[in-house]
Amino acid sequence: NAGVTQTPKFQVLKTGQSMTLQCAQDMNHNSMYWYRQDPGMGLRLIYYSASEGTTDKGEVPNGYNVSRLNKREFSLRLESAAPSQTSVYFCASNPPQGTYEQYFGPGTRLTVT
Amino acid sequence: GQQVMQIPQYQHVQEGEDFTTYCNSSTTLSNIQWYKQRPGGHPVFLIQLVKSGEVKKQKRLTFQFGEAKKNSSLHITATQTTDVGTYFCAGRVSGYSTLTFGKGTMLLVSP
16 A cells, blocks of 8 residues: 655745646545644644545635545645645645554645745 | 643653653643654554543653642653654543644654
């Protein structure tokens, strides 16, 4: 099992450009999450999907959209990138029972100039 | 909204010294999780605490959940250079499916 995979690993965008961050998990998890991590700010939840077909806003959703394409895939889209969106983005998923521990992907380092 | 405060932000210790990070929530939690993130890596789950007053140990790491289920701590005995990283607590409130993460404590261990 690959666990949680994210593409791309690195990306540089100019202000106003758009892009989609891809995330996939092969663990048959129902819930998936997108976080951003900024220095000294910890992990902040952008959007999450409790199950296929549902998405909900997290703490910092402005400037982002998400799509839960199927049970495996959860993408994050920046329609018009801004320098304030320079961050490391992590996708995570958790199983439907047990400890509900979250499994994180390796992250995407995004710079917006 | 729910807030999870974590202190200290940063600690630098000599190898062999002990280390503790503390986590406080503004609301009562149903459970709390701890994660470790190595430099340049992604967060990795360490443990979950559920019961009031619960204490769990993993080798040199001791995790505690407060009686009121609003605070928690992680204590590392005799740190090693392999303990370097940022430790995050993450709390879950009953009825909610999401976690609220603290800002983390960055641990640096000098040999």
